[in-house]
Amino acid sequence: MPVTKAVIPAAGLGTRFLPATKAVPKEMLPVVDRPAIEYVVEEASRAGLRDVLLITSRSKKAVEDHFDRDGELELALERKGDAGRLERIRDSNELAEVHSVRQGAPRGLGHAVLCSAAHVGDEPFAVLLGDDLIDERDPLLEEMLAVQARFGGSVIALMEVPEEMVSMYGVATVDPQPVGSTGRYGTVRIRDLVEKPPAAEAPSNLAIIGRYVLAPAVFDVLRRTPPGRGGEIQLTDALRELAVASDDAGQPVHGVVFTGRRYDTGDRVDYLKAVIRLACERPDLGPELYPWLEEYVAGGGPKADI
Helix, strand or coil, X not given: CXXXXXXXXXXXXXXXHCCCCCCCCHHHCEECCEEHXXXXXXXXXXXXXXXXXXXXXXXXXXHHHHCCCCHHHHHHHHHHCCHHHHHHHHHHHCCCEEEEEECCCCCCHHHHHHCCHHHHCXXXXXXXXXXXXXXXXXXXXXXXXXXHHHHCCEEEEEEECCHHHHHHCEEEEECCXXXXXXXXXXXXXXXXXXXXXXXXXXXXXXXXXXXXXXXXXXXXXXXXXXCCHHHCCCHHHHHHHHHHHCCCCCCCEEEEECCCCEEECCCHHHHHHHHHHHHHCCCCCHHHHXXXXXXXHHCXXXXXXX
């Protein structure tokens, strides 16, 4: 079946960005002048997935409101003759058909995905994590959809990370030989997965990043998956069961090894790097911002005032 739906978990507390996220959802923190969640919905829409389900919590109403029409604001912009800003807010309303469902308790990513079962039904679907922004010039999700269409089963985005960082990620064991490529990135068959292993015990440096295309079989596995690391229901544990149990005639799990531009907005320093990089590349901001950055760095940066 073709993939038509995307699920975006957005129920986390965002504690790494406190106190900013005490009253503002972390997904609404601006990346230049758009909230992070908008980039993710736009990515899904660009890949043809215009049925988007947000997994939220009671403190995330602002995330849902962002994709709704605001007639009062639109009228005010019309009266001011501000056609540019009016077009931009209307664009965000029209990216996709956005739905939402609440995750009653923070029980892990696996549980958040399970909350989408009624909406998704018996068809494959994509999961996009809001902390990972993929540059629009890098067609990761499109290639993952192509791999799923070719092989069936589930597809996970992987990325090589330094050895000292593997304990921060789920890590994959893959077949030595790639199974080929559908485009820009290589494809591998995944045989096992482990969540956040110690560096000395990691089977590889291929880390799971926040993009998945999942077979609906994952729901049955998640329903019987006990809490794992951190006392939460781990999506990695469910995918491991599928990867270990599958054979060439069953439900395979493949990985697409991403080598493009990824911005980890869940980390404060990487978040700032993403804002600076994307702003510098904007034609309306870069010509003024980039020379200032060069001057700031050349002048010694923060050490200049010491």
